[in-house]
Amino acid sequence: MTDHDEVPDRAADDDIVRAGGLLRNAMPVASFSDGFADRTMARLAAARVAIPPAVLRVAAMQRSFRLLAAAAAIAIVALGVHNTVIARGDNTSIMEAAIGLQPVSAESVLSYTSEALQ
Amino acid sequence: MIESDDDAALVARARRGDDDACRRLVERHQAAVARTIFGMLGSGDDADDAGQDTFVRFFQSLDTFRGESSLRTYLVRIAMTTALNALRSTRRRELRFVSDDSALEQAVDPSALVVPTDDARATRIRHALGALTPDHRAVVVLRLLEERSTRETAEILQIPDGTVLSRLSRAVLQLRTSLGPVWEEFTE
Structure with a gap:
Protein backbone atom coordinates (compact mmCIF):
# COMPACT_ATOMS: atom_id res chain seq x y z
CA MET A 1 0.00 0.00 0.00
CA THR A 2 1.39 3.46 -0.85
CA ASP A 3 0.87 6.70 1.01
CA HIS A 4 -1.72 7.63 -1.59
CA ASP A 5 -3.89 4.57 -1.11
CA GLU A 6 -7.02 5.12 0.91
CA VAL A 7 -7.20 3.23 4.19
CA PRO A 8 -10.04 0.70 3.83
CA ASP A 9 -12.87 0.86 6.36
CA ARG A 10 -13.62 -2.84 6.11
CA ALA A 11 -11.20 -5.77 6.35
CA ALA A 12 -10.96 -8.02 3.29
CA ASP A 13 -11.78 -11.71 3.70
CA ASP A 14 -8.15 -12.72 3.14
CA ASP A 15 -7.07 -10.27 5.86
CA ILE A 16 -9.44 -12.01 8.27
CA VAL A 17 -8.00 -15.39 7.30
CA ARG A 18 -4.48 -14.05 7.73
CA ALA A 19 -5.26 -12.58 11.16
CA GLY A 20 -6.66 -15.95 12.27
CA GLY A 21 -3.53 -17.76 11.09
CA LEU A 22 -1.22 -15.31 12.84
CA LEU A 23 -3.09 -15.53 16.12
CA ARG A 24 -3.35 -19.33 16.15
CA ASN A 25 0.37 -19.62 15.36
CA ALA A 26 1.32 -17.21 18.13
CA MET A 27 -1.04 -18.67 20.72
CA PRO A 28 -0.95 -22.47 20.72
CA VAL A 29 -3.70 -24.24 22.65
CA ALA A 30 -3.09 -23.62 26.34
CA SER A 31 -4.42 -25.30 29.43
CA PHE A 32 -4.61 -24.45 33.10
CA SER A 33 -1.75 -25.73 35.24
CA ASP A 34 -1.98 -29.09 37.02
CA GLY A 35 -4.41 -29.20 39.90
CA PHE A 36 -6.89 -26.75 38.37
CA ALA A 37 -9.86 -28.99 39.21
CA ASP A 38 -8.60 -29.34 42.82
CA ARG A 39 -8.24 -25.58 43.17
CA THR A 40 -11.67 -24.99 41.68
CA MET A 41 -13.32 -27.54 43.97
CA ALA A 42 -11.60 -26.04 47.00
CA ARG A 43 -12.78 -22.63 45.94
CA LEU A 44 -16.32 -23.87 45.37
CA ALA A 45 -16.35 -25.43 48.83
CA ALA A 46 -14.99 -22.22 50.32
CA ALA A 47 -17.62 -20.18 48.47
CA ARG A 48 -20.31 -22.28 50.11
CA VAL A 49 -19.14 -21.09 53.53
CA ALA A 50 -18.92 -17.47 52.39
CA ILE A 51 -15.15 -16.98 52.43
CA PRO A 52 -14.34 -13.29 52.08
CA PRO A 53 -13.45 -12.80 48.35
CA ALA A 54 -10.21 -10.92 49.06
CA VAL A 55 -8.86 -13.72 51.28
CA LEU A 56 -9.95 -16.30 48.77
CA ARG A 57 -8.28 -14.50 45.89
CA VAL A 58 -4.94 -14.46 47.71
CA ALA A 59 -5.31 -18.13 48.61
CA ALA A 60 -6.14 -19.16 45.05
CA MET A 61 -3.32 -17.11 43.56
CA GLN A 62 -0.87 -18.64 46.00
CA ARG A 63 -2.11 -22.09 44.87
CA SER A 64 -2.12 -22.89 48.56
CA PHE A 65 -4.51 -25.42 50.02
CA ARG A 66 -3.20 -24.52 53.49
CA LEU A 67 -4.15 -20.93 52.85
CA LEU A 68 -7.51 -22.01 51.47
CA ALA A 69 -8.03 -24.01 54.63
CA ALA A 70 -7.07 -20.94 56.62
CA ALA A 71 -9.50 -18.87 54.59
CA ALA A 72 -12.23 -21.36 55.42
CA ALA A 73 -11.24 -21.21 59.08
CA ILE A 74 -11.32 -17.41 59.08
CA ALA A 75 -14.73 -17.43 57.47
CA ILE A 76 -16.03 -19.87 60.05
CA VAL A 77 -14.67 -17.69 62.83
CA ALA A 78 -16.03 -14.57 61.12
CA LEU A 79 -19.43 -16.16 60.78
CA GLY A 80 -19.43 -16.78 64.51
CA VAL A 81 -19.98 -20.50 64.21
CA HIS A 82 -16.49 -21.63 65.17
CA ASN A 83 -17.15 -22.04 68.88
CA THR A 84 -20.39 -23.85 68.19
CA VAL A 85 -18.61 -26.23 65.87
CA ILE A 86 -15.85 -26.90 68.42
CA ALA A 87 -18.40 -27.40 71.18
CA ARG A 88 -20.28 -29.93 69.12
CA GLY A 89 -17.01 -31.71 68.47
CA ASP A 90 -17.57 -32.01 64.73
CA ASN A 91 -15.22 -29.33 63.52
CA THR A 92 -13.29 -31.90 61.52
CA SER A 93 -16.22 -32.82 59.34
CA ILE A 94 -17.21 -29.17 58.95
CA MET A 95 -13.70 -28.26 57.86
CA GLU A 96 -13.57 -31.24 55.57
CA ALA A 97 -16.80 -30.10 53.92
CA ALA A 98 -15.58 -26.52 53.84
CA ILE A 99 -12.36 -27.14 52.02
CA GLY A 100 -13.22 -30.40 50.29
CA LEU A 101 -9.89 -31.92 51.19
CA GLN A 102 -8.41 -33.96 54.02
CA PRO A 103 -9.88 -33.78 57.51
CA VAL A 104 -8.37 -30.93 59.51
CA SER A 105 -7.93 -30.99 63.26
CA ALA A 106 -8.97 -28.16 65.59
CA GLU A 107 -5.27 -27.49 66.24
CA SER A 108 -4.62 -27.17 62.52
CA VAL A 109 -7.53 -24.78 62.11
CA LEU A 110 -6.06 -22.53 64.79
CA SER A 111 -2.56 -22.82 63.38
CA TYR A 112 -3.65 -22.13 59.77
CA THR A 113 -5.73 -19.19 60.92
CA SER A 114 -2.88 -17.60 62.81
CA GLU A 115 -0.54 -18.28 59.85
CA ALA A 116 -2.93 -16.58 57.44
CA LEU A 117 -3.43 -13.60 59.70
CA GLN A 118 0.32 -12.88 59.93
CA MET B 1 -29.76 -28.71 23.83
CA ILE B 2 -27.34 -30.32 26.25
CA GLU B 3 -24.22 -31.61 24.51
CA SER B 4 -24.38 -35.24 25.59
CA ASP B 5 -26.23 -37.55 27.93
CA ASP B 6 -23.15 -37.59 30.14
CA ASP B 7 -23.24 -33.83 30.57
CA ALA B 8 -26.97 -33.92 31.29
CA ALA B 9 -26.51 -36.63 33.89
CA LEU B 10 -23.59 -34.83 35.51
CA VAL B 11 -25.51 -31.54 35.64
CA ALA B 12 -28.46 -33.32 37.27
CA ARG B 13 -26.13 -34.83 39.88
CA ALA B 14 -24.38 -31.49 40.44
CA ARG B 15 -27.78 -29.90 41.09
CA ARG B 16 -28.27 -32.42 43.88
CA GLY B 17 -24.96 -31.27 45.42
CA ASP B 18 -22.79 -34.12 44.15
CA ASP B 19 -19.20 -32.81 44.27
CA ASP B 20 -17.83 -35.70 42.24
CA ALA B 21 -20.11 -34.67 39.35
CA CYS B 22 -18.94 -31.05 39.72
CA ARG B 23 -15.31 -32.14 39.55
CA ARG B 24 -15.95 -34.23 36.44
CA LEU B 25 -17.64 -31.27 34.74
CA VAL B 26 -14.60 -29.10 35.55
CA GLU B 27 -12.22 -31.73 34.19
CA ARG B 28 -14.30 -32.22 31.06
CA HIS B 29 -14.73 -28.55 30.13
CA GLN B 30 -11.65 -26.81 31.54
CA ALA B 31 -9.88 -26.85 28.15
CA ALA B 32 -12.68 -24.89 26.46
CA VAL B 33 -12.76 -22.39 29.32
CA ALA B 34 -8.94 -22.08 29.22
CA ARG B 35 -8.95 -21.22 25.51
CA THR B 36 -11.35 -18.35 26.08
CA ILE B 37 -9.73 -17.06 29.26
CA PHE B 38 -6.16 -17.26 27.94
CA GLY B 39 -7.19 -15.54 24.70
CA MET B 40 -8.70 -12.68 26.69
CA LEU B 41 -6.29 -12.39 29.64
CA GLY B 42 -3.11 -14.23 28.64
CA SER B 43 -1.67 -16.86 30.99
CA GLY B 44 -0.87 -16.41 34.68
CA ASP B 45 -2.58 -16.08 38.03
CA ASP B 46 -5.33 -13.77 36.78
CA ALA B 47 -6.28 -16.34 34.16
CA ASP B 48 -6.31 -19.20 36.68
CA ASP B 49 -8.40 -17.07 39.00
CA ALA B 50 -10.88 -16.24 36.21
CA GLY B 51 -11.07 -19.92 35.23
CA GLN B 52 -12.00 -20.91 38.78
CA ASP B 53 -14.50 -18.04 38.95
CA THR B 54 -16.16 -19.31 35.78
CA PHE B 55 -16.90 -22.72 37.25
CA VAL B 56 -17.84 -21.43 40.70
CA ARG B 57 -20.35 -19.03 39.08
CA PHE B 58 -21.73 -21.86 36.98
CA PHE B 59 -22.21 -24.17 39.96
CA GLN B 60 -23.76 -21.39 42.01
CA SER B 61 -26.33 -20.69 39.29
CA LEU B 62 -27.03 -24.24 38.13
CA ASP B 63 -30.75 -23.68 38.54
CA THR B 64 -30.73 -21.05 35.78
CA PHE B 65 -29.07 -23.37 33.23
CA ARG B 66 -31.95 -24.68 31.12
CA GLY B 67 -29.92 -26.50 28.49
CA GLU B 68 -31.03 -24.22 25.64
CA SER B 69 -27.42 -23.98 24.46
CA SER B 70 -24.74 -26.65 24.83
CA LEU B 71 -23.06 -26.76 28.22
CA ARG B 72 -19.72 -25.89 26.62
CA THR B 73 -21.17 -22.79 24.92
CA TYR B 74 -22.83 -21.79 28.19
CA LEU B 75 -19.54 -22.12 30.09
CA VAL B 76 -17.66 -20.17 27.41
CA ARG B 77 -20.25 -17.39 27.77
CA ILE B 78 -19.63 -17.26 31.55
CA ALA B 79 -15.86 -17.38 30.93
CA MET B 80 -16.09 -14.49 28.48
CA THR B 81 -18.18 -12.39 30.89
CA THR B 82 -15.72 -13.16 33.70
CA ALA B 83 -12.74 -12.21 31.52
CA LEU B 84 -14.39 -8.98 30.34
CA ASN B 85 -15.14 -8.02 33.95
CA ALA B 86 -11.52 -8.77 34.92
CA LEU B 87 -10.23 -6.63 32.05
CA ARG B 88 -12.52 -3.74 33.00
CA SER B 89 -11.41 -3.80 36.62
CA THR B 90 -7.73 -4.03 35.57
CA ARG B 91 -8.28 -1.09 33.23
CA ARG B 92 -9.80 0.94 36.05
CA ARG B 93 -6.75 0.17 38.22
CA GLU B 94 -4.36 1.12 35.40
CA LEU B 95 -6.13 4.41 34.76
CA ARG B 96 -5.66 5.23 38.42
CA PHE B 97 -1.95 4.39 38.53
CA VAL B 98 -0.38 4.58 35.03
Whole structure:
Protein backbone atom coordinates (compact mmCIF):
# COMPACT_ATOMS: atom_id res chain seq x y z
CA MET A 1 0.00 0.00 0.00
CA THR A 2 1.39 3.46 -0.85
CA ASP A 3 0.87 6.70 1.01
CA HIS A 4 -1.72 7.63 -1.59
CA ASP A 5 -3.89 4.57 -1.11
CA GLU A 6 -7.02 5.12 0.91
CA VAL A 7 -7.20 3.23 4.19
CA PRO A 8 -10.04 0.70 3.83
CA ASP A 9 -12.87 0.86 6.36
CA ARG A 10 -13.62 -2.84 6.11
CA ALA A 11 -11.20 -5.77 6.35
CA ALA A 12 -10.96 -8.02 3.29
CA ASP A 13 -11.78 -11.71 3.70
CA ASP A 14 -8.15 -12.72 3.14
CA ASP A 15 -7.07 -10.27 5.86
CA ILE A 16 -9.44 -12.01 8.27
CA VAL A 17 -8.00 -15.39 7.30
CA ARG A 18 -4.48 -14.05 7.73
CA ALA A 19 -5.26 -12.58 11.16
CA GLY A 20 -6.66 -15.95 12.27
CA GLY A 21 -3.53 -17.76 11.09
CA LEU A 22 -1.22 -15.31 12.84
CA LEU A 23 -3.09 -15.53 16.12
CA ARG A 24 -3.35 -19.33 16.15
CA ASN A 25 0.37 -19.62 15.36
CA ALA A 26 1.32 -17.21 18.13
CA MET A 27 -1.04 -18.67 20.72
CA PRO A 28 -0.95 -22.47 20.72
CA VAL A 29 -3.70 -24.24 22.65
CA ALA A 30 -3.09 -23.62 26.34
CA SER A 31 -4.42 -25.30 29.43
CA PHE A 32 -4.61 -24.45 33.10
CA SER A 33 -1.75 -25.73 35.24
CA ASP A 34 -1.98 -29.09 37.02
CA GLY A 35 -4.41 -29.20 39.90
CA PHE A 36 -6.89 -26.75 38.37
CA ALA A 37 -9.86 -28.99 39.21
CA ASP A 38 -8.60 -29.34 42.82
CA ARG A 39 -8.24 -25.58 43.17
CA THR A 40 -11.67 -24.99 41.68
CA MET A 41 -13.32 -27.54 43.97
CA ALA A 42 -11.60 -26.04 47.00
CA ARG A 43 -12.78 -22.63 45.94
CA LEU A 44 -16.32 -23.87 45.37
CA ALA A 45 -16.35 -25.43 48.83
CA ALA A 46 -14.99 -22.22 50.32
CA ALA A 47 -17.62 -20.18 48.47
CA ARG A 48 -20.31 -22.28 50.11
CA VAL A 49 -19.14 -21.09 53.53
CA ALA A 50 -18.92 -17.47 52.39
CA ILE A 51 -15.15 -16.98 52.43
CA PRO A 52 -14.34 -13.29 52.08
CA PRO A 53 -13.45 -12.80 48.35
CA ALA A 54 -10.21 -10.92 49.06
CA VAL A 55 -8.86 -13.72 51.28
CA LEU A 56 -9.95 -16.30 48.77
CA ARG A 57 -8.28 -14.50 45.89
CA VAL A 58 -4.94 -14.46 47.71
CA ALA A 59 -5.31 -18.13 48.61
CA ALA A 60 -6.14 -19.16 45.05
CA MET A 61 -3.32 -17.11 43.56
CA GLN A 62 -0.87 -18.64 46.00
CA ARG A 63 -2.11 -22.09 44.87
CA SER A 64 -2.12 -22.89 48.56
CA PHE A 65 -4.51 -25.42 50.02
CA ARG A 66 -3.20 -24.52 53.49
CA LEU A 67 -4.15 -20.93 52.85
CA LEU A 68 -7.51 -22.01 51.47
CA ALA A 69 -8.03 -24.01 54.63
CA ALA A 70 -7.07 -20.94 56.62
CA ALA A 71 -9.50 -18.87 54.59
CA ALA A 72 -12.23 -21.36 55.42
CA ALA A 73 -11.24 -21.21 59.08
CA ILE A 74 -11.32 -17.41 59.08
CA ALA A 75 -14.73 -17.43 57.47
CA ILE A 76 -16.03 -19.87 60.05
CA VAL A 77 -14.67 -17.69 62.83
CA ALA A 78 -16.03 -14.57 61.12
CA LEU A 79 -19.43 -16.16 60.78
CA GLY A 80 -19.43 -16.78 64.51
CA VAL A 81 -19.98 -20.50 64.21
CA HIS A 82 -16.49 -21.63 65.17
CA ASN A 83 -17.15 -22.04 68.88
CA THR A 84 -20.39 -23.85 68.19
CA VAL A 85 -18.61 -26.23 65.87
CA ILE A 86 -15.85 -26.90 68.42
CA ALA A 87 -18.40 -27.40 71.18
CA ARG A 88 -20.28 -29.93 69.12
CA GLY A 89 -17.01 -31.71 68.47
CA ASP A 90 -17.57 -32.01 64.73
CA ASN A 91 -15.22 -29.33 63.52
CA THR A 92 -13.29 -31.90 61.52
CA SER A 93 -16.22 -32.82 59.34
CA ILE A 94 -17.21 -29.17 58.95
CA MET A 95 -13.70 -28.26 57.86
CA GLU A 96 -13.57 -31.24 55.57
CA ALA A 97 -16.80 -30.10 53.92
CA ALA A 98 -15.58 -26.52 53.84
CA ILE A 99 -12.36 -27.14 52.02
CA GLY A 100 -13.22 -30.40 50.29
CA LEU A 101 -9.89 -31.92 51.19
CA GLN A 102 -8.41 -33.96 54.02
CA PRO A 103 -9.88 -33.78 57.51
CA VAL A 104 -8.37 -30.93 59.51
CA SER A 105 -7.93 -30.99 63.26
CA ALA A 106 -8.97 -28.16 65.59
CA GLU A 107 -5.27 -27.49 66.24
CA SER A 108 -4.62 -27.17 62.52
CA VAL A 109 -7.53 -24.78 62.11
CA LEU A 110 -6.06 -22.53 64.79
CA SER A 111 -2.56 -22.82 63.38
CA TYR A 112 -3.65 -22.13 59.77
CA THR A 113 -5.73 -19.19 60.92
CA SER A 114 -2.88 -17.60 62.81
CA GLU A 115 -0.54 -18.28 59.85
CA ALA A 116 -2.93 -16.58 57.44
CA LEU A 117 -3.43 -13.60 59.70
CA GLN A 118 0.32 -12.88 59.93
CA MET B 1 -29.76 -28.71 23.83
CA ILE B 2 -27.34 -30.32 26.25
CA GLU B 3 -24.22 -31.61 24.51
CA SER B 4 -24.38 -35.24 25.59
CA ASP B 5 -26.23 -37.55 27.93
CA ASP B 6 -23.15 -37.59 30.14
CA ASP B 7 -23.24 -33.83 30.57
CA ALA B 8 -26.97 -33.92 31.29
CA ALA B 9 -26.51 -36.63 33.89
CA LEU B 10 -23.59 -34.83 35.51
CA VAL B 11 -25.51 -31.54 35.64
CA ALA B 12 -28.46 -33.32 37.27
CA ARG B 13 -26.13 -34.83 39.88
CA ALA B 14 -24.38 -31.49 40.44
CA ARG B 15 -27.78 -29.90 41.09
CA ARG B 16 -28.27 -32.42 43.88
CA GLY B 17 -24.96 -31.27 45.42
CA ASP B 18 -22.79 -34.12 44.15
CA ASP B 19 -19.20 -32.81 44.27
CA ASP B 20 -17.83 -35.70 42.24
CA ALA B 21 -20.11 -34.67 39.35
CA CYS B 22 -18.94 -31.05 39.72
CA ARG B 23 -15.31 -32.14 39.55
CA ARG B 24 -15.95 -34.23 36.44
CA LEU B 25 -17.64 -31.27 34.74
CA VAL B 26 -14.60 -29.10 35.55
CA GLU B 27 -12.22 -31.73 34.19
CA ARG B 28 -14.30 -32.22 31.06
CA HIS B 29 -14.73 -28.55 30.13
CA GLN B 30 -11.65 -26.81 31.54
CA ALA B 31 -9.88 -26.85 28.15
CA ALA B 32 -12.68 -24.89 26.46
CA VAL B 33 -12.76 -22.39 29.32
CA ALA B 34 -8.94 -22.08 29.22
CA ARG B 35 -8.95 -21.22 25.51
CA THR B 36 -11.35 -18.35 26.08
CA ILE B 37 -9.73 -17.06 29.26
CA PHE B 38 -6.16 -17.26 27.94
CA GLY B 39 -7.19 -15.54 24.70
CA MET B 40 -8.70 -12.68 26.69
CA LEU B 41 -6.29 -12.39 29.64
CA GLY B 42 -3.11 -14.23 28.64
CA SER B 43 -1.67 -16.86 30.99
CA GLY B 44 -0.87 -16.41 34.68
CA ASP B 45 -2.58 -16.08 38.03
CA ASP B 46 -5.33 -13.77 36.78
CA ALA B 47 -6.28 -16.34 34.16
CA ASP B 48 -6.31 -19.20 36.68
CA ASP B 49 -8.40 -17.07 39.00
CA ALA B 50 -10.88 -16.24 36.21
CA GLY B 51 -11.07 -19.92 35.23
CA GLN B 52 -12.00 -20.91 38.78
CA ASP B 53 -14.50 -18.04 38.95
CA THR B 54 -16.16 -19.31 35.78
CA PHE B 55 -16.90 -22.72 37.25
CA VAL B 56 -17.84 -21.43 40.70
CA ARG B 57 -20.35 -19.03 39.08
CA PHE B 58 -21.73 -21.86 36.98
CA PHE B 59 -22.21 -24.17 39.96
CA GLN B 60 -23.76 -21.39 42.01
CA SER B 61 -26.33 -20.69 39.29
CA LEU B 62 -27.03 -24.24 38.13
CA ASP B 63 -30.75 -23.68 38.54
CA THR B 64 -30.73 -21.05 35.78
CA PHE B 65 -29.07 -23.37 33.23
CA ARG B 66 -31.95 -24.68 31.12
CA GLY B 67 -29.92 -26.50 28.49
CA GLU B 68 -31.03 -24.22 25.64
CA SER B 69 -27.42 -23.98 24.46
CA SER B 70 -24.74 -26.65 24.83
CA LEU B 71 -23.06 -26.76 28.22
CA ARG B 72 -19.72 -25.89 26.62
CA THR B 73 -21.17 -22.79 24.92
CA TYR B 74 -22.83 -21.79 28.19
CA LEU B 75 -19.54 -22.12 30.09
CA VAL B 76 -17.66 -20.17 27.41
CA ARG B 77 -20.25 -17.39 27.77
CA ILE B 78 -19.63 -17.26 31.55
CA ALA B 79 -15.86 -17.38 30.93
CA MET B 80 -16.09 -14.49 28.48
CA THR B 81 -18.18 -12.39 30.89
CA THR B 82 -15.72 -13.16 33.70
CA ALA B 83 -12.74 -12.21 31.52
CA LEU B 84 -14.39 -8.98 30.34
CA ASN B 85 -15.14 -8.02 33.95
CA ALA B 86 -11.52 -8.77 34.92
CA LEU B 87 -10.23 -6.63 32.05
CA ARG B 88 -12.52 -3.74 33.00
CA SER B 89 -11.41 -3.80 36.62
CA THR B 90 -7.73 -4.03 35.57
CA ARG B 91 -8.28 -1.09 33.23
CA ARG B 92 -9.80 0.94 36.05
CA ARG B 93 -6.75 0.17 38.22
CA GLU B 94 -4.36 1.12 35.40
CA LEU B 95 -6.13 4.41 34.76
CA ARG B 96 -5.66 5.23 38.42
CA PHE B 97 -1.95 4.39 38.53
CA VAL B 98 -0.38 4.58 35.03
CA SER B 99 1.20 7.93 34.17
CA ASP B 100 0.87 9.71 30.82
CA ASP B 101 4.60 9.13 30.21
CA SER B 102 4.37 5.35 30.25
CA ALA B 103 1.39 5.47 27.87
CA LEU B 104 3.51 7.58 25.50
CA GLU B 105 6.43 5.11 25.70
CA GLN B 106 4.10 2.28 24.66
CA ALA B 107 2.79 4.32 21.74
CA VAL B 108 6.26 4.88 20.23
CA ASP B 109 7.76 1.43 20.88
CA PRO B 110 10.87 1.38 18.61
CA SER B 111 10.76 -2.43 18.30
CA ALA B 112 7.73 -1.93 16.08
CA LEU B 113 10.07 -0.89 13.27
CA VAL B 114 12.01 -4.16 12.82
CA VAL B 115 11.04 -7.71 11.86
CA PRO B 116 11.38 -9.76 15.08
CA THR B 117 12.48 -13.36 15.78
CA ASP B 118 9.87 -16.14 16.20
CA ASP B 119 9.52 -15.65 19.97
CA ALA B 120 9.48 -11.90 19.65
CA ARG B 121 6.97 -12.24 16.80
CA ALA B 122 4.62 -14.27 18.98
CA THR B 123 5.01 -11.72 21.76
CA ARG B 124 4.23 -8.89 19.34
CA ILE B 125 1.12 -10.68 18.14
CA ARG B 126 -0.07 -11.26 21.72
CA HIS B 127 0.55 -7.60 22.52
CA ALA B 128 -1.35 -6.54 19.41
CA LEU B 129 -4.28 -8.70 20.53
CA GLY B 130 -4.00 -7.21 24.02
CA ALA B 131 -4.11 -3.69 22.58
CA LEU B 132 -7.58 -4.25 21.11
CA THR B 133 -10.52 -3.00 23.14
CA PRO B 134 -12.05 -5.78 25.26
CA ASP B 135 -15.15 -5.88 23.04
CA HIS B 136 -13.09 -6.25 19.87
CA ARG B 137 -10.77 -8.76 21.52
CA ALA B 138 -13.74 -10.89 22.54
CA VAL B 139 -14.90 -11.16 18.93
CA VAL B 140 -11.38 -11.96 17.70
CA VAL B 141 -10.87 -14.66 20.33
CA LEU B 142 -14.15 -16.40 19.55
CA ARG B 143 -14.14 -16.02 15.75
CA LEU B 144 -10.44 -16.36 14.93
CA LEU B 145 -8.76 -18.20 17.80
CA GLU B 146 -11.58 -20.58 18.66
CA GLU B 147 -12.89 -20.58 15.06
CA ARG B 148 -16.52 -20.24 16.07
CA SER B 149 -19.13 -19.12 13.54
CA THR B 150 -20.47 -15.57 13.44
CA ARG B 151 -23.79 -16.86 14.81
CA GLU B 152 -22.17 -18.69 17.74
CA THR B 153 -20.02 -15.65 18.52
CA ALA B 154 -23.10 -13.42 18.49
CA GLU B 155 -24.92 -15.88 20.73
CA ILE B 156 -22.10 -16.05 23.29
CA LEU B 157 -21.60 -12.28 23.38
CA GLN B 158 -25.35 -11.62 23.10
CA ILE B 159 -24.94 -9.08 20.32
CA PRO B 160 -26.35 -8.99 16.75
CA ASP B 161 -24.51 -10.83 13.94
CA GLY B 162 -23.85 -7.49 12.21
CA THR B 163 -22.04 -6.18 15.30
CA VAL B 164 -19.80 -9.26 15.30
CA LEU B 165 -18.89 -8.60 11.66
CA SER B 166 -18.21 -4.89 12.13
CA ARG B 167 -16.12 -5.42 15.29
CA LEU B 168 -14.17 -8.20 13.58
CA SER B 169 -13.47 -5.99 10.58
CA ARG B 170 -12.25 -3.07 12.70
CA ALA B 171 -10.16 -5.36 14.90
CA VAL B 172 -8.46 -7.00 11.92
CA LEU B 173 -7.63 -3.61 10.40
CA GLN B 174 -6.08 -2.55 13.70
CA LEU B 175 -4.07 -5.79 13.92
CA ARG B 176 -2.79 -5.30 10.38
CA THR B 177 -1.67 -1.77 11.15
CA SER B 178 -0.05 -2.55 14.50
CA LEU B 179 1.76 -5.70 13.29
CA GLY B 180 3.34 -4.06 10.21
CA PRO B 181 6.13 -6.33 8.88
CA VAL B 182 4.97 -9.30 10.95
CA TRP B 183 1.63 -9.12 9.16
CA GLU B 184 3.16 -8.68 5.71
CA GLU B 185 5.59 -11.60 6.03
CA PHE B 186 3.17 -14.16 7.42
CA THR B 187 2.35 -17.19 5.29
CA GLU B 188 0.52 -20.16 6.72
